Amino acid sequence: MTVDVWWARIDQARDEFAADLDEVERERLAAYTQPEARARFLLGCTMVRRLLAARFSLPAASIRLDRTCPRCGKPHGKVRTDGVELSVTHAGDLVGVAIGDRPVGIDVEKVDPHLDIAGLAQVALTPEEIHELSGVDGREKVHAFLTYWTRREAAVKATGEGLPAKPRKITAGIQLEDLDVDPDHVAALAVVSAEPPVVRTFRFGSDPRR
Numbered sequence: 682m683t684v685d686v687w688w689a690r691i692d693q694a695r696d697e698f699a700a701d702l703d704e705v706e707r708e709r710l711a712a713y714t715q716p717e718a719r720a721r722f723l724l725g726c727t728m729v730r731r732l733l734a735a736r737f738s739l740p741a742a743s744i745r746l747d748r749t750c751p752r753c754g755k756p757h758g759k760v761r762t763d764g765v766e767l768s769v770t771h772a773g774d775l776v777g778v779a780i781g782d783r784p785v786g787i788d789v790e791k792v793d794p795h796l797d798i799a800g801l802a803q804v805a806l807t808p809e810e811i812h813e814l815s816g817v818d819g820r821e822k823v824h825a826f827l828t829y830w831t832r833r834e835a836a837v838k839a840t841g842e843g844l845p846a847k848p849r850k851i852t853a854g855i856q857l858e859d860l861d862v863d864p865d866h867v868a869a870l871a872v873v874s875a876e877p878p879v880v881r882t883f884r885f886g887s888d889p890r891r
């Protein structure tokens with residue numbers, strides 16, 4: 682079982698990409714006031730559309746995407762389409778998309794040295810993980826915290842469950858992979874599968890067909 686992961690940097694975003702977006706996506710794009718958040722959203726939509734267009738031999742604008750939230754019905758849920766499983770993540774300078782045949786979840790976070798690890802760890806980590814964190818300091822501690830955090834976020838995205846009220850161990854049947862991106866970001870991939878996936882990584886835009 683193979684999962685393909687594509688990464689792009691926000692400076693790859695171009696205003697003309699908006700031409701391929703549907704009405705719901707354009708409405709959301711227009712609501713962004715922060716340029717970097719806008720670029721991340723635009724790039725995420727464009728990557729999904731172009732990657733699926735290449736996969737299904739269809740024009741990018743014709744790809745039908747469903748983001749209906751299972752809880753409230755608004756279009757801010759996990760992106761879905763027929764015939765393939767996918768997940769999108771953006772943080773800092775990066776946007777990532779994972780595509781596979783089994784439910785997938787991908788999460789990236791920017792390494793922020795000023796992150797309130799102590800406070801976040803209490804609500805987001807298991808006692809074992811908090812214990813592990815006590816052995817490291819500084820940037821290494823932030824990195825270690827984000828490794829746990831992105832694994833959990835990726836698992837939540839893969840299973841489609843909401844964030845658990847209390848931290849708990851990742852359930853069986855979910856494969857977790859830490860993804861190497863760059864020194865400023867931490868990322869993880871989760872796949873609902875009995876077997877570990879073969880992860881293929883691509884730079885979005887390096888292949889002219891994508």
Ligand SMILES: [Zn+2]
Nearest residue numbers: 750752753754
């Ligand atoms: Zn909702």
